[in-house]
Amino acid sequence: xxxxxxxxxxxxxxxxxxxxxxxxxxxxxxxxxxxxxxxxxxxxxxxxxxxxxxxxxxxxxxxxxxxxxxxxxxxxxxxxxxxxxxxxxxxxxxxxxxxxxxxxxxxx
Amino acid sequence: xxxxxxxxxxxxxxxxxxxxxxxxxxxxxxxxxxxxxxxxxxxxxxxxxxxxxxxxxxxxxxxxxxxxxxxxxxxxxxxxxxxxxxxxxxxxxxxxxxxxxxxxxxxx
DNA sequence: TAATTTAGCAACCACAAAGTTGCATATTAA
DNA sequence: TTAATATGCAACTTTGTGGTTGCTAAATTA
Numbered sequence: 001x002x003x004x005x006x007x008x009x010x011x012x013x014x015x016x017x018x019x020x021x022x023x024x025x026x027x028x029x030x031x032x033x034x035x036x037x038x039x040x041x042x043x044x045x046x047x048x049x050x051x052x053x054x055x056x057x058x059x060x061x062x063x064x065x066x067x068x069x070x071x072x073x074x075x076x077x078x079x080x081x082x083x084x085x086x087x088x089x090x091x092x093x094x095x096x097x098x099x100x101x102x103x104x105x106x107x108x
Numbered sequence: 109x110x111x112x113x114x115x116x117x118x119x120x121x122x123x124x125x126x127x128x129x130x131x132x133x134x135x136x137x138x139x140x141x142x143x144x145x146x147x148x149x150x151x152x153x154x155x156x157x158x159x160x161x162x163x164x165x166x167x168x169x170x171x172x173x174x175x176x177x178x179x180x181x182x183x184x185x186x187x188x189x190x191x192x193x194x195x196x197x198x199x200x201x202x203x204x205x206x207x208x209x210x211x212x213x214x215x216x
Numbered sequence: 217t218a219a220t221t222t223a224g225c226a227a228c229c230a231c232a233a234a235g236t237t238g239c240a241t242a243t244t245a246a
Numbered sequence: 247t248t249a250a251t252a253t254g255c256a257a258c259t260t261t262g263t264g265g266t267t268g269c270t271a272a273a274t275t276a
Contacts, residue, residue: 002123003123006121006123009121010121010263012117013118013121014114025199032223033222034222042265043265043266043267045223045225045265045267046264046266050264053263066273067223067274075196076200078196078197078200079200082197088186089186091133091181091183092184092187093184122234124234142251150234150236151235152253153235153237153255154234156253157233157235161233174242174244174252175243175244175251176243176251176252177252
């Protein structure tokens with residue numbers, strides 16, 4: 001479908017998914033779909049859909065045990081976003097820095 | 109509508125908007141809507157919509173001069189995303205670190 | 217074996233989003 | 247003043263998204 005970083009961006013762009021992801025990260029052990037759904041005001045299938053999106057982005061891994069599927073958070077894909085942002089860090093303290101460095105280059 | 113960080117996340121979650129944003133960041137001066145549109149295989153109105161989304165997220169500021177509207181990139185809102193991610197940095201080198209630190213707490 | 221629990225799949229709904237075209241309007245240039 | 251340029255606004259289409267309900271199937275418990 002779309003490229004990897006876009007999948008990660010879209011996955012965390014939804015507030016509900018950020019909440020689910022956060023719940024999984026701070027959980028002391030893997031949570032089943034039903035366990036997650038019980039923490040949110042949403043149907044189990046709604047949670048399943050979000051989990052699928054998170055899984056597609058690599059932010060959640062599934063582990064089937066019997067009839068249950070346990071979800072684990074995996075923060076690694078966030079590294080890609082961090083990497084994407086490093087380029088823009090140089091600009092975020094001064095919105096005119098791009099022009100500034102451009103002029104610097106011309107005068108040096 | 110939605111909270112600020114969600115707006116920023118959604119704004120940069122779209123590949124086309126990331127491209128537009130990047131073009132504005134590296135531009136040596138502000139670009140008009142038409143100038144931006146000429147760089148993309150998209151109608152001017154399509155670009156206008158994206159610019160509005162970026163503006164809503166604070167990633168672009170507009171400066172009207174005569175009949176033209178010049179766009180400037182502003183990377184500052186990305187700081188919020190960076191801040192959001194700092195919490196998860198501790199987990200992204202080992203997906204089991206959450207469990208690990210949990211166990212550490214219990215045994216110390 | 218029968219009942220319960222966990223979950224997937226499919227269909228559906230409402231709305232948002234990405235993009236288009238057409239038209240009106242204001243500014244600038246000829 | 248007429249023509250050209252830059253833009254906004256509105257309407258529309260298509261596709262994606264967040265969420266639901268209903269049903270089926272597999273695994274567990276009684």
